[in-house]
Amino acid sequence: MSDGAGRPTTAARRPAGRATAAVVVAAVVVLLVLPAVPRLFGSYAVTLFTLIFFYGFLGQAWNIVGGYAGQLSAGHAAFVGVGAYTSAVLSISYGITPWIGMFVGAGLSALLGAVIGYLGFRFGLRGFYFVLLTVAFAELCRIVAANVEAVGGAQGLYITFTGDPRQFQFGDTRAYYYIAFALMLGATGVATLIERRRFGIYLTAIREDETACEALGVDVFRYKMLAMIVSALLTGIGGTFYAFYLFSVQPNTVFGIPLSVEIIIRPIVGGAGT
Incomplete structure (x- = not known):
């Protein structure tokens, strides 16, 4: 129902308000x-x-570029792998705490995301062709890691358990639970913040009709690049958790297509772009 000016009446707005309140209460619980x-x-x-x-x-990290921007990356395992290998190598070979290595790995993942994004978006790759590009980079990372002995070669890297929290190791597995919970909340917060800003509006518009956005003067290349970089950076942070939760990093696993599929399938089933 609406009034003479086309605005929804109080009665019409009431169900929507109740639904929102119910969602908020459920989330708090x-x-x-x-x-x-x-x-x-x-x-x-x-x-x-x-x-x-x-x-x-x-999934939320992928959702920024794959859901909101509509750029289907099937090679996000590459960013997990770069983050995992970076923090593991820095810890094992140089004694640098993974709490620092996490951000170094995230930075390198963001750099890789920028390279992939530049090649894909600058040359206008869309749909299936962009998917192939992301898969190709993940496979390239796998081949390089499997053939470089400095990072363990085909056998990968194994992390010795010390139980030292400074080395992202905990004797009580509940610590990993709380860290994973915090990571999920953080990624959801970033995605929500993007969604409510002009950045998110532009990404959604690009997903719906990229050609129209370009015609209206929207810098499509810039916004897609930003989405790719933010998504890659967050995913790279997850790489450190992956390495030090499993205490090992193998190239065929961390850079493999199955991991990319696991990352993608959850936001798609749950509702990409939400």
Whole structure:
């Protein structure tokens, strides 16, 4: 229902307001309950939820470029791998804490994302062709890592457990649960912030009709590049968690297509761009 000026009436707005309130209440309840899971349930539940949070984090990171901008990357495992290898090598070979290596790896992942984005977006690759480009870079990273002995070659790297929190290692697995939970909340916060800013509006418009955006003067290349870089940076942070949660990094796994598919499938099923 609407009034004479075409505005929705109070009665029409009421259901929408109730739905929003219900969502907010449900979200608050979930946020209050989830931190208590490790104290209420056993180690299996903790491990399960840790993985759910981690892949939720990766899914939200992918969602920035794949969901909002509509640029389907099928090679996001490359960014996980770069982040994982960077923090692992810095820790094993140079004694640099993964808490620092995490951001170095994220920076290198962002740089790789910029390279992929530049090649793809500058030359107008869309759809299937952009997918192939991202897969090709992930495969290139896998081949390089598997053939460079300095990073473990085909066998990869194995991290010795010390239980030192300064080395991103914890004797209590609940610590990984809380870190994964924080990562997921952080990525969701970034995605929500983007969605509510002009940046997000432009990304959505580009996804819906890139040609029209260009005709209207929107710098399509710039916004797609920014989306790719932010997405790659966040995913690179996840690489450190991946390496020090599993205590190993193998090229065929961390750069493999199966990991990219696992990253993609969750936001697609859950609703890309939301």
